[in-house]
Amino acid sequence: MLANRNKNQQTADNVFFSRWKRQIQxxxxxxxxxxxxxxxxxxxxxxxxxxxxxxxxxxxxxxxxxxxxxxxWYPTPNLTVYLDKSLTTAQTDELLDKIKQYPEVENINYLSRDETLDEFRLWSGFSDAIDLLDENPLPAVAIVMPKDDAKQTNILHAIQAQIIKLKGVDDVRLDDSWFTxxxxxxxxxxxxxxxxxxxxxxxxxxxxxxxxxxxxxxxxxxxxxxxxxxxxxxxxxxxxxxxxxxxxxxxxxxxxxxxxxxxxxxxxxxxxxxxxxxxxxxxxxxxxxxxxxxxxxxxxxxxxxxxxxxxxxxxxxxxx
Incomplete structure (x- = not known):
């Protein structure tokens, strides 16, 4: 009885499938x-x-x-942090560690005063005039690279406002006009x-x-x-x-x-x-x-x- 029922069910399924196939065709x-x-x-x-x-x-x-x-074609938006000239090496490292702790910061490129002077001499074309100076007038610079999800104008301005309050930071510049x-x-x-x-x-x-x-x-x-x-x-x-x-x-x-x-x-x-x-x-x-x-x-x-x-x-x- 069970075998006949399964056979009848299978036959009904085959008939339904065949009818459905013909309708689609x-x-x-x-x-x-x-x-x-x-x-x-x-x-x-x-x-x-x-x-x-x-x-x-x-x-x-x-x-x-x-x-x-x-x-x-365009560079990644970043923050340029100008450090106080009177900072010692230990104080500079401590300040950079504080900046790195921000969740929006991905990386920091640090340029010492001598490195910034070399960069300025290379790109400005005033190397002879710079040699006449008694001391290096340029401060050390920390270039802060934000994470991808932080590359928004409002977030970058918020980071700028936080970093500028840190002790040992003279100024923070954000060139986001092209980004905006x-x-x-x-x-x-x-x-x-x-x-x-x-x-x-x-x-x-x-x-x-x-x-x-x-x-x-x-x-x-x-x-x-x-x-x-x-x-x-x-x-x-x-x-x-x-x-x-x-x-x-x-x-x-x-x-x-x-x-x-x-x-x-x-x-x-x-x-x-x-x-x-x-x-x-x-x-x-x-x-x-x-x-x-x-x-x-x-x-x-x-x-x-x-x-x-x-x-x-x-x-x-x-x-x-």
Whole structure:
């Protein structure tokens, strides 16, 4: 008895799987047949969606490479601590140990008075004039390198206020003007990219939804007949949902190809410009995880847009 029950259960599972497989094959066959029958309109729809995906993708690539160029061309923001000239070696070591204990500090580069004089003589061009001086007028300097999570304007100013209160510190300088401007610029680019991305997501949803709506109207008589013979709502919806997935997936792949073409076209120009500034910088394209994320998001948007459009227009025409 138990063996017969298991056999019947296995047979029922096989029948269900076979039926489910045939329904999926039927839905995808309808998608490909509809694409072949309206190939020009389908291609135009895919191109429009692909361009809508390409624009925020290119914006993201520009923001990504701008950050990379900023880290390559600009130095790390740091604090320059000028020490009291009267400090002894032991007092200087004690002061540096206090500064190192701050959780935001990663490293300290110490320059003695003689080393700062040599640096000034090397870069100023006044070596002959410096030799005429009776004593070294320059103090010892400690260059404080902050940690990565502390490279923010408000945190750097807070560290500056704390260090300047220490005994033996004459002054603390923070040259963060370029850092503030760079942060504002990258934040602006990021905001623009997000805004374009949101608008493009809306555009993609509308384009896919409109194409699905037209497909429903073109096949509304067939849908009525399918309902009259007992077709379920899921069976009716499945071809349209798969059409949205197909449009989103293919369009995202085309968008990735267009993005790579854009990178290839401007890479030589950027390389030429960067060589003028005495550095070598190449444009980076999308990583595999980034490309997969774009394909996944586009496919999900295609499915959701098709689901909303199909539900809406089936209900409006009283088909579902």
């Amino acid at each position: 039927y839905a995808w066959q309808n998608v490909f047949n509809d694409f072949r029958q309206h190939i020009l309109a389908s291609l135009l729809t895919i191109i429009v969606i692909a361009i809508s995906i390409t624009l925020p993708t290119i914006g993201y690539l520009l923001w990504k490479n701008a950050n990379e160029a900023a880290h390559q 401007r760079l942060t504002a610029l990258t934040d602006m680019v990021k905001t623009i990219v997000w805004t374009i991305s949101i608008l493009m997501i809306i555009a993609v949803s509308l384009v896919i939804g409109n194409s699905i709506r037209l497909a429903i109207f073109a096949r509304r008589q067939t849908i009525v007949v399918m309902q009259l013979i007992g077709a379920t709502e899921g069976f009716i919806l499945r071809p349209f949902l798969y059409s949205g997935i197909f449009n989103g997936f293919v369009s995202s792949v085309v968008a990735l190809i267009l993005s790579e073409i854009f990178i290839f076209q401007i890479d030589a120009i950027i390389l030429n410009v960067s060589s003028i500034f005495g550095t070598i910088f190449t444009i980076e394209g999308l990583n595999w995880d980034e490309a997969l994320f774009i394909v996944l998001i586009s496919t999900i948007i295609g499915w959701l847009s098709a689901l909303v459009a199909t539900k809406k227009y089936l209900n409006m025409t009283h088909i579902a």
